[in-house]
Amino acid sequence: MTTSRDLQPRCTFIPPWLADRVASAQVPVDRELRAARAAADRSARPALAGGTAAWTVHDAGSTTRLPGTPVRSAGQPATGDEAVDEAADGVTATLAMWAEGFGRDSFDGAGAPVSLTVHYGADYDNAFWDGTQLVFGDGDGRVFDRFTKPVDVLAHELGHAVVEHTCDLAYEGQSGALNESVADAFASCLKQRVLGQDAAAGDWLIGEGIFRPSVQARALRDMAAPGTAYDDPELGADPQVGHMDDYVDTTDDNGGVHLNSGIPNKAFQLAAVAIGGTSVEGAGQVWYAALTGGAVSSTADFAQFAAATVAAAGEHADAVAQAWAQVGVEPSAAGGASRPGPDGSAARTxxxxxxxxxxxxxxxxxxxxxxxxxxxxxxxxxxxxxxxxxxxxxxxxxxxxxxxxxxxxxxxxxxxxxxxxxxxxxxxxxxxxxxxxxxx
Structure with missing residues (x-):
């Protein structure tokens, strides 16, 4: 029988409303990343520099037993298994960003080894961080493709690990939406870094490559234009919101953490473009300083987090405050209460x-x-x-x-x-x- 350890995901990537429409799914891989891969043989690419943290990719063999069989570790060559090698490339690039861009050695800041598992479950449409492990499903091949394909999916999940080891934002209501948004923000930082883009040139798409080509979608989320990432006959339209006027009070999705994360997502994108330069060197530094500065509590709402970013922005404080104002958030140290998490509703049989x-x-x-x-x-x-x-x-x-x-x-x-x-x-x-x- 499967044990609780066998089913131990923690920070997942797919929002609940998509699960309602699919039953199994994913999008075409990052176009520019694919072009880069096509232009240079995978094995001939120079290795990306990383921090001191070690990492190991495991293969769950389509089971839910974690961590699975070790198949590749730092310093070892490519295996030929696409999911394994995508995970290896992704964790190498992400650890390099944290080390070189933010001076952080692994997700805990102390060089913790990173354990990754691919081929998790049968047709599993998700990726998650369970507090110990980064885990990736292969998708159902109908709606979703491999969750290792877009490098920002892995960066998003490792971002959850960083949040857990800094201010540990509670995963419900506004604090949960912030948890999701921070993970998206650093995922965009990573994607733009890999592609050599500054904030203005970035497409700000999260999960481009998650959906299969038959799905009418550009990506899973669009930080620059929340609510526009997909519009598909089966999946419906992207329901994410980008302004407090449209804030969704719901009992689903832990209080709408994936819906309402579009609001702080848009604020980060606006701040990054206004500050200029790369997202890692600009808005990323501000958001990271807020995460680690002690001013953000685990139950912080949007207003409290906004105040922390403004306080950390230095000469860019006005630009950051204006970014939050454009999404209807007024920075406030007092803030308001986080929206409640989910409760029950009745059904039959x-x-x-x-x-x-x-x-x-x-x-x-x-x-x-x-x-x-x-x-x-x-x-x-x-x-x-x-x-x-x-x-x-x-x-x-x-x-x-x-x-x-x-x-x-x-x-x-x-x-x-x-x-x-x-x-x-x-x-x-x-x-x-x-x-x-x-x-x-």
Missing amino acids: LRVERSGGFAGRTQSAEVDLDDPAAGDLRGLVDEAGIATLRAPADPTPKPDMFVYGFCVDGGDVVRVPEHLLTGAQAEVARRVLRTADGTR
Whole structure:
């Protein structure tokens, strides 16, 4: 049986609303990165300098057991496995950015080795940081492609690790949206650094390369124009917002962390362009100083975080304050309360919900356990103890991990973070959610 360690994602990449529309998916790889790879043979490229931190890529072999089998470590040659080698290139480049751009040695600032796992799960549409491990699924090949393809996905997840080891922003409401946004900000810093771009030249797309070519999408998120990254018949339109006038109060996605992160995302993009130069040397330095300066609490809201960035901006304080003003945030040391996290909503028979993840999608499905088509699902539900399931003592979600909700016979929804599911509960969720895609 799968253990809780087997299912231990922490900071995921896919938002819950995308999970609602897909059932499995990803976008075409970074165009410019692909062009660069086509222009030079992969094995002939010079290695990117990194910090002192060691790293190891593991192969989960399409299981959910972590960390998997070690397959490549720092200093070793390419293996020929695309996911393994993309993860190796990505972690090398990301550690180099943190070391050379911010003087930070690994995610903890003290040279901690980085453990990565690829080929996680079967058709797994996500990437996450679980507090120990960077984990990447291969996507379903229908909507999503490999999550190692765009280098900014890996940089985003390692950004969550940096947040955890600095101000540890709580993953719900506004503080959770800030957690997501900071990860996106440093992911953009990395992508632009790899491409040799300054802030003005950057495309500010996050996850370009996540969706398959058939999906009508430029990327998963657009920091410069939140809400415009995709508009697809199956996925719908990108629902992210970019101004406080449009702030979304919701119980899904840990209080809309992927929806509302567009607001601070846009503020970072505006500040980076206004300050000028590269994002690493400009706005990135300001945001990093705010993260590490002690003025940002774990429950900080947008106004508090904005105040910390203005205070850290020095000669660029006016530009940073104006960037926040353009998204409707007034910097304030007092700030306001973070928006609440998710609560339950009723359903009938057995209803399973899944929200969160890197894409911030919400997926749900409901089944009649007496329906012959349900097969042996009732027995599995009994084995998993779903009817008597109680919320865990510490239901705190982990960044970019999924949160599952179970509702039996119209009762309250019991929410369980992915890393706390038993193997049987995870299988029940997988089976029920598959019905949303018309399969059993």
